[in-house]
Amino acid sequence: xxxxxxxxxxxCLPAYILFMCIRHxxxxxxxxxPAQSPDLNPIENLWGDIKNVVSEAKPRNAxxxxxxxxxxxxxxxxxxxxxxxxxxxxxxEAVLRNSxxxxxxxxxxxxx
Numbered sequence: 001x002x003x004x005x006x007x008x009x010x011x012c013l014p015a016y017i018l019f020m021c022i023r024h025x026x027x028x029x030x031x032x033x034p035a036q037s038p039d040l041n042p043i044e045n046l047w048g049d050i051k052n053v054v055s056e057a058k059p060r061n062a063x064x065x066x067x068x069x070x071x072x073x074x075x076x077x078x079x080x081x082x083x084x085x086x087x088x089x090x091x092x093e094a095v096l097r098n099s100x101x102x103x104x105x106x107x108x109x110x111x112x
Contacts, residue, residue, distance in 0.1 A: 040095060
């Protein structure tokens with residue numbers, strides 16, 4: 001793998017060096033991972049949750065927006081995060097079945 005091929009997944013040289021060291025140890029299996037794949041990025045689901053809370057709260061200024069976002073983030077239950085982690089095997093399988101195209105796990109969120 002060349003540095004140019006990793007640019008979407010590893011944005012800086014020290015991370016690339018670490019990536020290559022790990023890859024060549026033969027002790028750690030490194031998954032091939034499409035850069036910026038929302039299907040394989042459960043944080044997108046959490047951003048969607050926060051977006052929904054913000055939409056319902058209808059903040060009137062930047063300070064109210066910041067407060068809503070902070071409270072929303074702090075209020076994400078552990079079981080929600082665990083459910084997203086547990087979905088990773090199914091997400092990977094779905095992406096492979098669709099030859100890298102979007103799956104049911106991909107949701108488009110429009111922010112403001």
